[in-house]
Amino acid sequence: xxxxxxxxxxxxxxxxxxxxxxxxxxxxxxxxxxxxxxxxxxxxxxxxxxxxxxxxxxxxxxxxxxxxxxxxxxxxxxxxxxxxxxxxxxxxxxx
Numbered sequence: 001x002x003x004x005x006x007x008x009x010x011x012x013x014x015x016x017x018x019x020x021x022x023x024x025x026x027x028x029x030x031x032x033x034x035x036x037x038x039x040x041x042x043x044x045x046x047x048x049x050x051x052x053x054x055x056x057x058x059x060x061x062x063x064x065x066x067x068x069x070x071x072x073x074x075x076x077x078x079x080x081x082x083x084x085x086x087x088x089x090x091x092x093x094x095x
Contacts, residue, residue: 004045006030006038007053012080016051035064042072053080 001024007013013029020027028045030038042050052065068077 001049002026002028002045002047003049003051004028004030004042004047005051005053007051007080009053012053035067038064039067039071042068042075047075049076049078051078051080 003020003024003026005013005016005020005027006029007016008031010031013031017027017029028041028047030041050068052068054061054065065077065079068075
């Protein structure tokens with residue numbers, strides 16, 4: 001199983017990677033760069049599961065999440081968020 005952790009927060013990225021590596025051999029991480037690099041990285045790594053940190057002001061925005069689901073519909077996405085705006089969280093589930 002191939003897993004990708006996408007977060008601008010080093011602690012979140014490394015923490016999830018450490019936990020997941022206990023059970024899965026292939027874990028990739030991606031930090032803040034550009035959306036284009038993010039999609040290129042996904043195309044190259046071909047993750048089955050993506051931990052998507054939407055809680056910061058990085059490239060991991062609503063529109064990137066929407067494009068992700070359109071371009072890579074087979075990738076299962078786990079949205080991580082510390083947002084307090086319940087409307088934004090609900091919109092993430094609707095994608």
